Amino acid sequence: MQVKGIDQYWNPVLETLSPEKLRALQFKKFKRVVEWGYQNSKLYRRLYDEAGFHPQDLKTFADISKVPTLQKEDYRTAQAKDPYPYGDSLCVPLERITEYHQTSGTTGQPVYQPDTWQDWEWWSESWAYILWAQGFRNTDRVFIPFGYNVFVAYWAGHYACEKVGCEVVPGGILNTEERLLKIKELKATAIMATPTYVLSMAAACRNKLGMEAGEDLNVQRILCAGEPGASVPATKKRMEDAWKAKVYDHVGATEIGGWSFECSAQKGLHINEAFFLVELVDLETGEPIEETGKPGKIIITALDREAQPCIRFDSKDVSMWGPPCECGRTFRLLDGGIHGRVDHITKVKGVLFSPVSVEEVVRSLPQLGDEYELIVSKKGDTDIITLKVELLPEAGTPEEVEPELSRQLRLKTNLAYKIEFHPFGSLPRYEIKAKRFKDLRKEH
């Protein structure tokens, strides 16, 4: 058959398959992984038996919504059993596990993630789709400023770079200045990091090394993951301006895999629908959402994992469907990337509030530094949101900046804030995921 876009897509057949055929492929693979989980994992067998569901009940695509969803807590409970440390979630003999990673434990006990070598090949394969779409080629020298450790983060990116043919430079144990100097010395053409660290590196380049990342380094593309920043327009602009490079978002998770990516058109997050099934459901009713522009919660299935399958996992991430992309991929787009997490979206003063909306405002004001903190507390019966920001040196006084900041925050979030200005460089800096939002009301 004639295959178009050999140079443009990692897999031009799958990435341009018609939506009807993609759904048929997904359904075939979904049935296969559900059967695999049910036959080989006590976790899934118990979950499905208790719900009165059997894999043979899957007759049509619409039946997928009958399959019970999996919560992170289900993994934790299952992993408390033998064989240690994966317990009932394991689908293969322990001897077949070759990779260990774990979640960060932000929301409780970390989830352990076992992978066979086949799973690990699958990780790098799904990341290869991402890298190719973002222009990574065998002419790239990719520097990875990541503390290679128990978190999967850029491990998979590293292996995928090798698969795509890039030359990979592991920037593990170096500090930020040493990493920047190595990027300069090797004329690295690409890096991978969280948006927070991309901005922090640019600041360190200027303030500690007396160089400009965009002028003195040769980085042309940056892959971001771990935080939603690369899909927040003001944050993406800050990064692209500082590095004079294209910045691309990618969203993945340890339990799920590298399931979405921004392509070179930068119009939203494509879902790799050949490897993952994403369902968007109404935040209150749980009903499937098919129309564009309506926010919903993401339920996701990794269609090909074997050691610890991830089937209808409740990611708690919120997004919405977008229009088709101009790049020619039929993989659907999530408009605006990840908008927040269900467990972070909360009512403040009776108004629905998503912390990520504040980032767009902070990063759009040139007088403010990259860092900020948000704290929601309670005084009597009244909710108070405190926003801590840094004023850049010689950027004016707090009295000059505060009116515009307050105005934009109210426009964006419909809320009033207590704003604190802190000296530049005094708020915490992060290398991996930043922890900028605290809801102290939940601690009482």
Add this chain to the structure above:
Amino acid sequence: MITAEVDLKEMDTIILEIKGKVKQLREMSGGMQCVDRNCERILASLKMLELNICDVIEFLD
């Protein structure tokens, strides 16, 4: 945009043939780890070819 004539059905056949051969190799290893472990790796790579090519064949015109 580059277009090429690709015989996906033939590719599917070859992938499955190689898979069969690698399994055969592993079965005749007598437990030699240098054979078994490398076959395991080849099979994992072949699985990626199956996901990319073999799985979709039935849906193509």
